[in-house]
Amino acid sequence: MIRSLRWKGAAFTVPFQLGFVFLYLLPIGYAVYQSLFRVQQSGLGLGGSTEEFAGLDNYQQGLTDSAFMGSVLRVVLFACVQIPVMLLISLVLALLLDAVTSRVASRFRILLLVPYMIPGVVAAIVWLNLYSPDVGPLTPLGKIFGFDWNFFAPSMVWPSIGNLLTWHGIGYNMVIIYSALQGVPRELFEAARLDGASERRIALSVKIPFVRGALVLTGMLSIIQMLQIFNEPALFRNVTPQTVSDSFTPIMIIYNQAFNAGNYHYAAALSVLLALILGVASFLFYRFTSKEAD
Amino acid sequence: MTLTEDRAKSSQVRRLSAPDPVSRTRGSQRFLLVGLSLASVYSLFPVWWLIVAATKDRTGLYQSNGLWFSGWHLWDNLRQLFTYEDGIFLRWTANSFLYAGVGSLGGTLLALATGYGLARFDFPGRNVVFAAVVGSFLIPIALLTLPLYLLFSDIGLVDTPWAMLIPCLINPFSVYLAKVYTEATIPFELLEAARIDGAGELRIFFSIVLRMMTTGGATVFLLAFVNTWNAFFLPLTVLRGEENWTLNLGLYNWSGKRLESGVDLTSLVLTGALLSIVPMAIMMVAMRRYWRSGVTMGALK
Numbered sequence: 001m002i003r004s005l006r007w008k009g010a011a012f013t014v015p016f017q018l019g020f021v022f023l024y025l026l027p028i029g030y031a032v033y034q035s036l037f038r039v040q041q042s043g044l045g046l047g048g049s050t051e052e053f054a055g056l057d058n059y060q061q062g063l064t065d066s067a068f069m070g071s072v073l074r075v076v077l078f079a080c081v082q083i084p085v086m087l088l089i090s091l092v093l094a095l096l097l098d099a100v101t102s103r104v105a106s107r108f109r110i111l112l113l114v115p116y117m118i119p120g121v122v123a124a125i126v127w128l129n130l131y132s133p134d135v136g137p138l139t140p141l142g143k144i145f146g147f148d149w150n151f152f153a154p155s156m157v158w159p160s161i162g163n164l165l166t167w168h169g170i171g172y173n174m175v176i177i178y179s180a181l182q183g184v185p186r187e188l189f190e191a192a193r194l195d196g197a198s199e200r201r202i203a204l205s206v207k208i209p210f211v212r213g214a215l216v217l218t219g220m221l222s223i224i225q226m227l228q229i230f231n232e233p234a235l236f237r238n239v240t241p242q243t244v245s246d247s248f249t250p251i252m253i254i255y256n257q258a259f260n261a262g263n264y265h266y267a268a269a270l271s272v273l274l275a276l277i278l279g280v281a282s283f284l285f286y287r288f289t290s291k292e293a294d
Numbered sequence: 295m296t297l298t299e300d301r302a303k304s305s306q307v308r309r310l311s312a313p314d315p316v317s318r319t320r321g322s323q324r325f326l327l328v329g330l331s332l333a334s335v336y337s338l339f340p341v342w343w344l345i346v347a348a349t350k351d352r353t354g355l356y357q358s359n360g361l362w363f364s365g366w367h368l369w370d371n372l373r374q375l376f377t378y379e380d381g382i383f384l385r386w387t388a389n390s391f392l393y394a395g396v397g398s399l400g401g402t403l404l405a406l407a408t409g410y411g412l413a414r415f416d417f418p419g420r421n422v423v424f425a426a427v428v429g430s431f432l433i434p435i436a437l438l439t440l441p442l443y444l445l446f447s448d449i450g451l452v453d454t455p456w457a458m459l460i461p462c463l464i465n466p467f468s469v470y471l472a473k474v475y476t477e478a479t480i481p482f483e484l485l486e487a488a489r490i491d492g493a494g495e496l497r498i499f500f501s502i503v504l505r506m507m508t509t510g511g512a513t514v515f516l517l518a519f520v521n522t523w524n525a526f527f528l529p530l531t532v533l534r535g536e537e538n539w540t541l542n543l544g545l546y547n548w549s550g551k552r553l554e555s556g557v558d559l560t561s562l563v564l565t566g567a568l569l570s571i572v573p574m575a576i577m578m579v580a581m582r583r584y585w586r587s588g589v590t591m592g593a594l595k
Contacts, residue, residue, distance in 0.1 A: 005415065006415060006416060006417040006418070007417065008415070009411050009414065009415020009495075010411065010417035010418075010419070011411070011495075012407045012408060012411030012495075012499065013407070013423060015404055015407065015408075016407070016408035016464065017408075017423060019404070020426065020427075020464055020466070022464075023438070023442065023460070023461055024426075024430055024438065024464070024466075026441075027437075027438050027440075027441035027442045027445060028433070028441070030441040030444065030445065031440065031441040034441065089333075096326050096329050096330050097330070099326055100323070100326050100330070104327070104330075108330045108333075111337060112333055112334060112337050114337050114338060115337050115340075115341075117571070117574050117575055117578045118571055118574070119523060119542060119570060120524055121524070121526050121542040121545060121546055122542075122545070122567045122570055122571060123340075125545060125549055125564070125567045126340045126341075126343070126344050127340065128549070129347070129560065129564065130340055130343060130360075134356055135347070135355050135356055135360065135560060136360060137343065137359065137361055167336065167337070167340065170333075170337075171337065199322070224432065227434070228434050228435055228436070230435075230527055231526045231527070234526075234546070235546060235549060238546070238549050238550035238553060239549075239552075239553065241553065250436075251434070251435070251436050251527070254436045254440065255527075255531075258440050258443075259531075264444065267436075268440065271434060271436040271437040271440060272437065274434050274436060274437065275433060275437045278432060278434055279432055282432060
């Protein structure tokens with residue numbers, strides 16, 4: 001390519017690059033920098049405060065902070081249950097869609113995608129009210145069947161949030177898996193049928209291996225989202241602050257450290273830690289799921 | 295069976311090779327439809343409940359069956375919603391439209407230019423830029439938002455619409471999509487022909503590339519709009535005063551009022567929640583063709 005043309009091409013990307021530096025690189029650099037300092041109160045805290053270099057102290061504190069590590073563990077454990085359940089339902093629905101006529105499939109696909117169109121905050125508001133013993137229909141419904149549900153009880157709050165996330169997410173994940181299924185050459189299924197394979201067998205041995213890539217991808221996206229979960233617990237906290245504490249998830253802790261405790265340095269260190277955890281989790285998941293593929 | 299007919303129509307190979315599969319009986323079709331219907335009921339009943347709840351007054355909301363109407367009070371609820379605290383809800387709606395509309399438009403234009411530059415020019419550092427774009431998908435929102443808040447507060451942007459609009463301009467996922475779309479729709483030969491005809495690079499971009507990228511651009515815009523409309527953590531962090539809030543932030547605040555000050559705004563929250571879905575629904579339906587390809591393309595490529 002001609003030299004001048006190269007630079008003209010690069011020029012198209014310059015505004016974005018500048019913005020990227022200002023809105024991504026600079027903040028990350030600033031966060032890392034901030035994480036290395038701490039505020040030192042002089043005297044009895046009346047004489048003002050100074051910033052002093054703290055090295056890795058904030059990180060050490062973060063790694064031994066039982067509230068923070070506990071919230072990470074809580075979210076990871078939750079992810080281990082909710083994500084497989086959600087992806088399994090999405091996969092089954094995608095397989096069902098793939099097995100009906102395309103006319104029927106397109107109608108159901110739109111219906112199943114309705115929750116995905118709803119903003120996360122609104123979805124949480126809707127389910128909070130469905131769960132509510134005052135206005136929601138689920139509590140009286142449970143009574144009919146002899147259940148005395150309390151969706152905000154400590155043991156129920158994660159299942160309640162999990163149901164909300166599953167409801168919100170299956171449509172999107174289903175569409176991705178379904179379009180991967182559509183990409184499988186149809187001849188393959190016919191060949192399997194000629195060999196006498198049942199539909200169930202074809203789904204298990206031909207279709208599912210083919211959508212493995214889509215499953216890995218949706219799993220990865222879900223893990224990234226889950227480690228950063230904030231909206232749903234924040235809204236649940238509006239209703240039931242006794243159960244959903246302000247240190248329920250990692251981002252809630254970071255937010256509180258920054259804005260309620262005014263401890264930006266520690267919050268910065270925790271967000272860097274969270275980024276590292278996220279990177280490691282994604283890497284491990286990717287390694288673990290793609291290893292068996294080759 | 296309609297199923298095999300349908301399939302057979304679409305492929306020669308199949309027509310030659312497909313004996314009617316034994317397992318595809320009427321019964322198994324019914325089983326499939328029952329499964330899909332149950333899933334649809336699960337998907338739709340919360341939305342149905344929200345629609346019904348928005349038509350009820352307080353007594354109806356607390357005392358009648360949640361899944362069916364009792365009295366028609368939608369207009370009263372809307373009047374209350376729009377007049378509460380001097381019509382602050384309208385203000386939030388306008389803000390959401392401003393941030394999502396203007397922010398996404400600017401972000402889309404920037405993303406298309408960047409995607410085009412990355413896909414069709416071979417300049418030094420191109421791979422570094424692209425790696426940064428993809429790598430940034432993994433950065434947690436807190437790591438960006440907190441320092442951004444500090445930087446914005448240093449230059450006096452916190453609590454102004456700029457604090458929402460500026461971050462919308464830089465959207466790595468949009469750039470990624472724009473690159474994928476450019477690769478699929480803009481042939482090198484076309485660009486060369488235009489150059490031979492003497493068109494300048496800017497002219498080529500604005501009058502040829504942008505025009506050919508209408509579909510891709512619409513998808514990028516739609517997804518960015520939805521993202522901004524749904525945003526919560528960023529506005530919560532950078533917007534303090536009520537008058538700049540988004541719909542989401544306003545609804546979040548109202549839903550917490552009951553606990554905080556004993557004011558029960560459930561009825562307003564629910565009517566407001568329903569209204570905040572309407573623009574999403576209209577956009578999604580109007581642009582169904584675009585966003586479906588966008589969702590899957592962005593995810594699979």
